[in-house]
Amino acid sequence: MTYRDNIDKLARRITDRIPAKVKKLSQTDPEYECLNEILNDEQCDLCLCFEVRKPLSFEEVVKRSGWPAGRVNRVLNEVCDIGMIEYNWENEDHHKQFVLPQFVPGAAEFMVMNKDLVEEHPIVVDFFEKMTRLPLEKVTPMVPPGGAGIGMHVIPVEKAIHANQQAVSVEKISHWLNKYDKYALSPCSCRRQQRVRGEGTGDVEADVCIAVGDMADYVVQANKGGHYCTYEEVIETLERCERKGYVHQITNIDGEDKIFAICNCAHGVCNALRTSQLFNTPNMSASAYRAHVDSEKCVACGKCVEICPVGAAKLGQKLCTKAGPVSYPKQELCDDVKWGPEKWNWNFRDTAKVNCYETGTSPCKSACPAHLPVQxxxxxxxxxxxxxxxKLIKDFNPFPAVCGAICNRRCEQQCTRGLIDEPLAIDEIKKFIAEQELYEDKRYIPLCENVERKFSQIRWPLLVQVLLV
Structure with a gap:
């Protein structure tokens, strides 16, 4: 296959991978391999008119290329559709300007957002995966808290910030939403990437990422699967993602006054969260806030353990022992020792979400067939x-009264109180709680969000048969 020098020049101009910057690329280097497949010479040559992240007006592109305006317009539309060029109106007279983005966050994500391009060229999902990982292999141990402008920045949910804390406004989601008047929901590149690569987790990829400002126009107009939405729809999306345990992150490459998207990231598929988990460097996805457990208020229900995307909390910390509280090892940090591949965790998807320490968890919860948070x-x-x-019971078991009537009380058989005098009457307590639903003002129906299909698509006759059985 003929080597294309223009592809090499463009790939090396954009890449953040140091080895690729300093020497000619091989045909198997990811930057060359991907661009070589998706760009023709005309498209590549037009992209070479740009410097990375330096906007040009249409007239400037025409002048630099030396092509007729009609040809420039046609090829610009092609490369914008692919995702190699983005556009906005961020200038004094609000004229449309075009930008050659970096690979990540930038062109690689825009490529994956183009569903037609992914189906025709599956190589782009592998390219995206590599461009989120390879440039960071050497630098992650040196990154300070907050990411230092690399990748993404975690923002907390405002309702989780206590009123007596002095929260910086840029740490709040509403600060960013109120800066912009246009929003669009678009598909998640990471979820799509992992699904196509056969490593997905089943998370729905559509309508998860929130583009703001001019980026909202881009994801709608440039074949990126986006559609405009209202402020209220953005809030509803954020609340839904919060209930699912997703991490809210913002783009972190334009300084403190600008973002172009809010992502709602899932642990098993997110490339931004993957960097901190894979390289064992928490600074790569740190926020300005830290979660702390109040041991006096904690009831060991396990909800935080199940929802935490990085396994920061684990069950087993409140077990009763004769020797007092159980002590647990702390994560080794790259700040303290020399960090290299031997410190990475390639199995982070399996190990980071282990729910229990080796000491186990409460015997009553473990013995319960429904695994209810008895404590x-x-x-x-x-x-x-x-x-x-x-509410806590019904989040795990929608029919507590029915199950309580036929329960074999395995939890009571394992209750550690029985080692002192008698086990707690766990089943009777649960029955009393379940009977609260007999009172209309205390009835509770859990929110069902697992069925993603539309109401009209449910096969009601089959559902009725199942319920009758």
């Missing part, structure tokens, strides 16, 4: 929080 609802009942206890 949690008993403490809530003790405090008179019966509705909260009911």
């Amino acid at each position: 949690g609802y008993i403490k809530m009942a003790k405090e008179g929080r019966y509705l909260d206890a009911l």
Whole structure:
């Protein structure tokens, strides 16, 4: 196959991978291999008129290329559709300007957002995966908290920030939403990448990423699968993603005054979260906030353990032992020792989400066939929080009263209180909580979000048969 010098020049201009910057690329280098497949010479030559992330007006592109305006317009539309060139109106007189983005975050994601391009050239998903990983292999141990402008920045949910804390406004989602008046929901490049590569986790890829400002226009107009939405729809999306345990992150490459998207990232597929997990460098996806457990208030329900995307919390920290509290090892950090591939965790998808320490978790929860958080609802009942206890139970078991009537009380058989005098009457407590639903004002129906199909697509006759059985 003939080597294309123009592809080599363009790939080396854009890449952040140091070895690729300093020497000619081989035909198997990811930058060359991908661009060689998706770009023809005309498209590549037009992209070479740009410097990375330096906007040009249409007239400037015409002048630099030396081509007729009609030809420039046609090829610009082609490369914008592919994802190699983006556009915005961020200038004093608000004229349309075109930009050659970096690979990540930038062109590689835009390529994957183009569903037609992915189907025709599956190589782009592997290219995206490599461009989020290879440039960072050497630098991640040196990155300070917050990412230092590399990749993404985590922002907390505002309702989780206590009123007595002095939260910086740029750390809040509403700060960024209020800076812009246009929003668009678009597909997640990471989820699509992993699905096509056969490593997906089943997370729905559509309508998860939120483009703001001029980027909203780009993802809608340039065949990126986006559609405009309202502020209220953005908030609903963020709340839904929060309930699913996704991590809210913003783009972090334009300084403190500008973003172009808010991502809602899932642990098993997100390339941005993957960097900190794979390289064992938490600074790569750190926020300005840290979660702390109040041991006096914790009821060991396990909800934080199940929802934490990086396995920061684990069950087994409140077990009763004769020797007192159990101590657990802390994660080794790259700040303290020399860091290299021997410190990476290639199996992070399997190991980071282990729910329990080797010491195990509460015997009652483990013995329960429905794995109910027994410690949690008993403490809530003790405090008179019966509705909260009911909600906690029904998040795990939608029919607590029915199951309570036929329960074989395995939890009571394993209750450690029985080592002292008698086991707690766990089943009776659960029955009392379940009976609260007999009162209309205390009835609780869990939110069902697992069915992604539209209401009209449900096969109702089959559903009725299943319920009758």
